[in-house]
Amino acid sequence: MTSPHIDSSALGSLAQTSPPDGRGREVVFDVTDLNVSYGGKLALKDVSLEIRKNFVTAFIGPSGCGKSTFIRCFNRMNDLIPGAKVDGTILYHGRDLYASGVDPVEVRRRIGMVFQKPNPFPKSIYDNIAFGPRVLGMKKGLDDRVERSLRAAALWDEVKDRLEDNALGLSGGQQQRLCIARALAVEPDVILMDEPASALDPISTSRIEDLIHELKSEYTIVIVTHNMQQAARVADMTAFFSVELREDLGGRHGILVEHDKTAKIFTNPSDRRTEDYVTGRFG
Numbered sequence: 391m392t393s394p395h396i397d398s399s400a401l402g403s404l405a406q407t408s409p410p411d412g413r414g415r416e417v418v419f420d421v422t423d424l425n426v427s428y429g430g431k432l433a434l435k436d437v438s439l440e441i442r443k444n445f446v447t448a449f450i451g452p453s454g455c456g457k458s459t460f461i462r463c464f465n466r467m468n469d470l471i472p473g474a475k476v477d478g479t480i481l482y483h484g485r486d487l488y489a490s491g492v493d494p495v496e497v498r499r500r501i502g503m504v505f506q507k508p509n510p511f512p513k514s515i516y517d518n519i520a521f522g523p524r525v526l527g528m529k530k531g532l533d534d535r536v537e538r539s540l541r542a543a544a545l546w547d548e549v550k551d552r553l554e555d556n557a558l559g560l561s562g563g564q565q566q567r568l569c570i571a572r573a574l575a576v577e578p579d580v581i582l583m584d585e586p587a588s589a590l591d592p593i594s595t596s597r598i599e600d601l602i603h604e605l606k607s608e609y610t611i612v613i614v615t616h617n618m619q620q621a622a623r624v625a626d627m628t629a630f631f632s633v634e635l636r637e638d639l640g641g642r643h644g645i646l647v648e649h650d651k652t653a654k655i656f657t658n659p660s661d662r663r664t665e666d667y668v669t670g671r672f673g
């Protein structure tokens with residue numbers, strides 16, 4: 391079965407470079423029986439999956455299925471939401487991310503995040519990138535670090551002559567690459583991206599996708615996307631989430647339906663619900 395929603399050229403190249411399912415690769419996150427609720431209302435139920443090193447993993451699914459809720463669990467961003475409660479286990483390189491004694495600030499340094507809407511600080515381009523390293527006392531070789539981060543985010547050539555300009559003067563796509571550079575500047579291990587291109591035009595989107603391809607040799611990347619073609623283009627592994635209605639549990643909540651190689655999710659999914667979604671029969 392081939393999804394009518396997916397550009398066949400994207401799938402063609404994906405099929406040729408179809409990755410192994412990662413068995414044998416180091417597990418970065420091992421999630422077991424994760425439940426998340428807001429103010430006592432269940433939002434995500436019983437999610438278990440593994441995220442492997444140097445893979446791009448995409449989370450897809452209909453609105454409200456808990457993709458953003460889930461990605462925020464990986465760097466404890468839900469800690470900042472009043473009423474949010476996370477139960478279950480997330481091991482990060484074998485260590486319980488939610489154990490007492492784990493410093494959420496250090497977690498967020500190792501596991502950086504880029505949001506849907508680019509959110510540069512109202513400061514110079516240079517100071518945006520230098521901000522995290524300065525806060526963390528990584529002041530040695532700061533100029534080099536700023537240049538390295540901007541180069542890694544494919545922005546250096548466009549901004550090298552105006553590093554003192556305000557970052558808010560950059561285009562939306564440049565601002566998003568700046569936010570990626572800002573995340574890279576503190577030497578993370580993982581980059582979480584919550585719909586990083588959904589506010590951008592097609593050319594800027596394509597640059598972000600190219601960047602994701604380049605970054606995965608050094609980083610483990612998790613991306614939430616509404617765009618199935620984007621998942622097909624960038625992700626090695628894809629997790630499909632759906633919404634389940636259970637009156638006995640207080641209404642609707644998200645569940646993980648299937649997590650597999652991206653080519654399998656889009657061409658030969660194991661679950662009927664995934665097939666209905668990727669072929670556009672639902673969602």
Ligand SMILES: Nc1ncnc2c1ncn2[C@@H]1O[C@H](COP(=O)(O)OP(=O)(O)OP(=O)(O)O)[C@@H](O)[C@H]1O
Nearest residue numbers: 428433451452453454455456457458459460471644
């Ligand atoms: N800060 C919050 N406070 C209360 N409820 C929330 C909060 N964030 C999310 N929710 C609820 O949790 C459920 C899952 O939302 P979430 O935003 O994680 O889904 P999503 O799959 O990312 O949706 P979308 O694709 O529309 O962004 C929804 O019912 C939502 O209303």
